[in-house]
Amino acid sequence: MIEAAFKGRLGSFDLDAEFTAPGQGVTALFGPSGCGKTTVLRSIAGLMRLPAGRLVVNGVTWQDGRRFVPPHRRAMGYVFQEASLFPHLSIEANLTFGMRRQKAPARIGLDEVIDLLGIGRLFDRHPTQLSGGERQRVAIGRALLSQPELLLMDEPLSALDRFSKDDILPYLERLHAALSIPVLYVSHDIAEVERLADTLVLMEAGRVRAAGPIADVLANPALPLIRLPDPAAVIDGTVIATDPRYGLSEVAVRGGVMTVPGLLGAVGTRRRLRVLARDISLGRHAPQDTTILNALTARIEGAEETADHQVTVRLRLGADGMGAALVARVSRKSWDMLGLRTGETIVARLKAVALVEPARQAAPQHDKSGIQARPWQS
Ligand SMILES: Nc1ncnc2c1ncn2[C@@H]1O[C@H](COP(=O)(O)OP(=O)(O)OP(=O)(O)O)[C@@H](O)[C@H]1O
Numbered sequence: 001m002i003e004a005a006f007k008g009r010l011g012s013f014d015l016d017a018e019f020t021a022p023g024q025g026v027t028a029l030f031g032p033s034g035c036g037k038t039t040v041l042r043s044i045a046g047l048m049r050l051p052a053g054r055l056v057v058n059g060v061t062w063q064d065g066r067r068f069v070p071p072h073r074r075a076m077g078y079v080f081q082e083a084s085l086f087p088h089l090s091i092e093a094n095l096t097f098g099m100r101r102q103k104a105p106a107r108i109g110l111d112e113v114i115d116l117l118g119i120g121r122l123f124d125r126h127p128t129q130l131s132g133g134e135r136q137r138v139a140i141g142r143a144l145l146s147q148p149e150l151l152l153m154d155e156p157l158s159a160l161d162r163f164s165k166d167d168i169l170p171y172l173e174r175l176h177a178a179l180s181i182p183v184l185y186v187s188h189d190i191a192e193v194e195r196l197a198d199t200l201v202l203m204e205a206g207r208v209r210a211a212g213p214i215a216d217v218l219a220n221p222a223l224p225l226i227r228l229p230d231p232a233a234v235i236d237g238t239v240i241a242t243d244p245r246y247g248l249s250e251v252a253v254r255g256g257v258m259t260v261p262g263l264l265g266a267v268g269t270r271r272r273l274r275v276l277a278r279d280i281s282l283g284r285h286a287p288q289d290t291t292i293l294n295a296l297t298a299r300i301e302g303a304e305e306t307a308d309h310q311v312t313v314r315l316r317l318g319a320d321g322m323g324a325a326l327v328a329r330v331s332r333k334s335w336d337m338l339g340l341r342t343g344e345t346i347v348a349r350l351k352a353v354a355l356v357e358p359a360r361q362a363a364p365q366h367d368k369s370g371i372q373a374r375p376w377q378s
Helices: 037-045 091-096 110-117 132-145 162-178 190-196 214-219 332-338 368-373
Strands: 002-010 013-021 026-030 052-057 060-063 076-079 150-154 183-187 199-204 207-213 232-243 248-253 256-261 270-276 280-283 294-306 310-317 325-331 345-350
Touching (some): 076 132, 091 132, 132 162, 280 325, 310 332, 325 332
Parallel strands (some): 076 150
Antiparallel strands (some): 002 013, 052 060, 248 256, 294 310
16 A cells, blocks of 8 residues: 655645555546646655655655655656656666666566567667657666566656557556556546546645545546546446457446447456446436447436536446446436436446547547646636
8 A cells, every 4th residue: 555645835836635545556646737746756756855745655664754765765666758768778778777786586577578568679779769659668667677666657658649659558558457566647638547547546736636446536526527528437347258240248347237349358358448428328218229239227326417508417337326337418408308316226328338448538638738628627
């Protein structure tokens, strides 16, 4: 487990951020530009020392009122927005640079890093001969070979164009599946976070607004994420059957089974699905004579009227209302016409269920002001 609390003032900016994150998996620090994400990450790395700070990583105190472990003694890897490789060294030398000084037994070896990040064929080149995405993969490899107990990534994709982003994301997913160490991942791109994170720490103006499993934070009515123009739910599930004839897979999720386009791997493969609120319609009965493949029993957990005569409806799959969280957005008129109520069991018709993958992500947000333009801050 990671316990972090930092408090201090930088110019006119007040930071007072406290959260805990699991000792494994990816925790995203998410929030609009200027909310303090990088400041928190730099404080965790020890690159910045605020007046008050406490950091405990898997039971070891890295910082408190008396102790401050300097950055070079913290067992962490740091990946910056732009890869800072040594330009005069080959990729191989860049990767192995930090390895010689290590005394502890290796947690991850060079071969494994090469394999995970697909960087073997780049070995003899120099950083200037690589694309931005390739450089970033090498930077991640170098960070991992320092045998960190914690990997910190500060918007590692933000300097890349859309194609390079799409190229690197599958590698990050592979890392996610293969690594046993926790990763703290700073991002202001919700699509990236939905794809990679297990835990979400939502920051706003120097404070932690919420922290918890990503599906819960996304669907929490008290939080601004649900008021994004195009909210979505992420749902983790397991492939239970595939149908090559129709190119479909059945994925069991908490409270139901979804039919998803594509052959998503062997039975037992874990997959993350994404359902957009606007792709869900609600009814009292299972639809007949329809092309919709997914009609799932769900319970209405709550509903809030949003702008433009829309209602955001929070759902939990399953007749008992204990399954995965979904968010639907329906018109106020259809909500009233059907006379829907909180607590009622209904049928959620899913027009589309997407595997979380780059081709189906929201538009890229290279422009940092992108998120500020969204209404959820208001
Ligand atoms: N050394 C400093 N002195 C004064 N103000 C600072 C300093 N470092 C950061 N700030 C301010 O602190 C605030 C938080 O900055 P920070 O970089 O942590 O935000 P962020 O959420 O990571 O933003 P972004 O997504 O744009 O990278 C900003 O208002 C920034 O201007």
